[in-house]
Amino acid sequence: MASSSSASPNPVLVKNEPVYDPEKDYAGGCYMKPRHIVVRGTHEEMGYELAKIARSEYGVAALPKYTNATYGTAHRAYMERNFPYMALYTKGVLSAFGLDEDDVEHDATQVTYDFSSLPAGYEGKKDDVMDFNFCTFALLPVEKTEGNRVLAARNFDLFTMNLWKGLLGVPLDENDHGFMERSVVIEKHPTDGGYKTILVGGMEMLCPWVDGMNEKGLYFTLLSDPYAIGKEGSPMSGGEMNGIAFQTLGPMILEKCSTVAEAKREILLNRVLFRFLTGHMVLVDASGDGTIFEIDVKTQQYVFTDRKAGNPMFCTNHPVSSYPDPKSFPEYKPDQEMNTFLRMDRLNDIYHNKKDTAFVNKGEGPLVHEDAMAMMDTCHCAFVDNDIAQCRDRERTVINTAADLTKREICVQFYVRDVEPIPGSNRMKDVMTKRYTFGF
DSSP states (O other), X not given: OBOSOSOOSSSSEEEEEESSOHHHHTTTOOSOOOEXXXXXXXXXXXXXXXHHHHHHHXXXXXXXXBSSHHHHHHHHHHHHHHOHHXXXXXXXXXXXXXXXXXXXXXXXXXXXXXXXXXXXXXGGGGGGGOOOOOOEEEEOOGGGBGGXXXXXXXXXXXXXXXXXXXXXXXXXXXXOOOTTTTOEEEEXXXXXXXXXXXXXXXXXXXXXXXXXXXXXXXXXEEEEOTTXXXXXXXXXXXXXXXXXEHHHHHHHHHHHOSSHHHHHHHHHTSOEEOOBSOEEEEEEOTTSOEEEEEEOTTTOOEEEEEOOTTSOEEEOSSOTTTSOSGGGOOOOOTTOTTOXXXXXXXXXXXXXXXXXXXXXXXXXXXXOHHHHHHHHHTTOOOBSSHHHHTOOTTEEEEEEEEEETTTTEEEEEEEEEXXXXXXXXXXXXXXXXXXXXEEO
């Protein structure tokens, strides 16, 4: 298991190391270069250290600005009331950027990196490239797992290219990086309140998305839901930001809540705003309770679809509250392998026909973590003709996570590179790293 025991002269920054050596461990070309960062201290101290890393190592020159001070003042008041730990983080972030702690011009709630700036005339073209499906999740029923362990797994699929220049065909600069290329695993050990957390993802240094777990075994993950209402491709912070950004909701829940029931209440007390992507959130706790949180497209009400006892819980890229079972699914073609409804049907078929699948015990014994991992492998995103598969150019499973909430562990695989097309199929053979384990 990756640990936080390496020595550091900085008492707050406990660790800042590569998860692996890309050139040595995965010679021949490795797309992702993740780092494992561990901070321990007050929220203000941790915010300061993470923002310093963003500036010095990830090239973040400035924080985004609010449209005006009215938004900044209101957003600060919102955080002080609803997410006081974030209000403390922002003091450290502002200090790291040389700004006064009372600054209301800049949004310090997110410190994004590796989103390239577009030339004039290109900003409006984002809408043309933001229509896609990505990400798959499975939670095994705790009632049927070995030792009644709470076992989940997910694929995080997105572009292996730069956002936004690469996605829109704009020439890159030497300092431009691919999406999630510089991913992170960040552990936070607060000394002034709140639970310890592990966040897996990237593109934002304070609360990287899209997966997380806390010391109590509460887990969240985010998946795309293109049916939801929101401006995809919009800036993740700044501007008219109000309430809490969807990407920050999970980290807030992990610091404040220990169960799915507590998380639901927390969500209902907040105003959730979609930025960059529209989505839905999966929540699972150490008891095996699970739910999918969605914002209804018609009523804008916050709705929860709970796991039923004795059954698994799956999530792809359509609102499960609106499409509750296969009878409600629209038609699709069998070669549209990234179609959200096809993947949901596939997961159900695999689960209910265990003897004909890669399940370890072939339906004759308890479910194990490898079963959840095998289900994700059937939905792995790596195709030759992306249009046929219904995914976007160079879309890949960039991160696979497998969480054992009973053990408080999360195992992570990272995308390495493509190898070659698989004969007789539309699939591309690719390489993923071994699984790296993080936990409490």
